[in-house]
Amino acid sequence: MLEKLIIWITHTDFDTEATQARWLAFDAQGNRIGFPQQGSLQEAGAVATHRRVVVMLPGERILSASARVPGNNSRRILQAAPYALEDRLAGDVDELHVALLEKHKDNECDFLVVEHDWLAEFLATLDAAGIRPHAVWPDYLGVPGDTESTNWLITEDNRLLSRDTWHGFAAPASDAVFLYSHRGDNEKPVQLAMVGDEPAPAALGERETSRFADSERAFTELAATIAALPGSGLLQGSFRRKREGAPDWKRWQWPAAAAIAWLVLALAAFGLETWQLQREHAMLEQATRELFQRALPGNRQIPGQERFMIEQALGSAGTERSRLLEYLGDVGGALQEVPGTRLNGFNYRSNYFELSVTLPDATRLERLRNTLAERAGQQVDVQSANSTRDGLEGRLLLSEGDQQ
Secondary structure, X not given: OOEEEEEEOOOXXXXXXXXXXXXXXXXXXXXXXXXXXXXXXHHHHHOOOOEEEEEEEOHHHOEEEEEEOOOOOHHHHHHHHHHHOHHHOOOOHHHXXXXXXXXXXXXXXXXXXXXXXXXXXXXXXXXXXXXXXXXXXXXXXXXXXXXXXXXXXXXXXOEEEEEEOOEEEEEEHHHHHHHHHOOOXXXXXXXXXXXXXXXXXXXXXXXXXXXXXXXXXXXXXXXXXHHOOOOOEOOOHHHOOOOXXXXXXXXXXXXHHHHHHHHHHHHHHXXXXXXXXXXXXXXXXXXXXXXXXXXXXXXXXXXXXXXXXXXXXXXXXXXXXXXXXXXXXXXXXXXXXXXXXXXXXXXXXXXXXXXXXXXXXXXXXXXXXXXXXXXXXXEEEEEEEEEEOOEEEEXXXXXXXXXX
């Protein structure tokens, strides 16, 4: 796991040189590395490389709120959230950015709300300093404390940070007494933390439960709490961080579409060619079966054993039987070389072999005649050729005369 770098920015000038920050690194187990540092954003960016960066922004501009939004889809919840929170928001809801922190079983959801343009401008400032955060939180969510109380921290620069689980706010410390006196009767008790030797505000002294020795110690506690928060905080929706090294799919969208289209066409052509070959193969098998049944009626054909069975049936001694076998071999081979040819029947006499076939056209009939003549070494004549619904029906005669 990567080390974490927590960067705390307490005021925003949108100027990488003027904006001051504090930062502190933690190892993968959550142990502090070194001591808190302070300087410009460029200095913080110089130590951010190869670390998971978490940024704390001033909470005065970030509202925490809850609303009941039904549904389980986070994207739809975020779309509906601005309108569910509308009565508590000032300004146009379309100009606000909403982030979902947690959804409870009763559909109660905790949100962070911030001005979209303000957050966008600040992220641009961070980017200019070489800081690309993995998470962004309001600093008040870093106030340490237990969940049974509302935890207040008054910082050295007189800011009041308040946190109650996912709820909180940031305000001037001068408003602390006023805010405390206007709390509801059912609200959790306040636990106050101070920094250094500053006295607690009047009427809040009895609420002080802890004191940090100095600002560095206070920042360390804030950073440790923020480092343990799950999720990416405000970096949701349009601000969601792109995973480093992830391919830019939009760049390859059209080449990929063209490649897929080419693949589909190639598969279609291959499928068509395969279908044609299978069809021709089936026709050849049918022709072989017909020849076999005419030669050996009533016998069961065994694929690959046809020649042996015919030889066995005819015997090898008789000249006439041997000649018939040769004719059948020549005809079978010729039919395989002329696709689309179907054997209708044949007739054998002592000095000639006549066969009837159906072909697609006259060109293939002539091709079959030449193939038979070449294979048999005999004269092959076309006796007739008639057009039918299935193609061209022809009759061929093989005789003992000279080959044409």
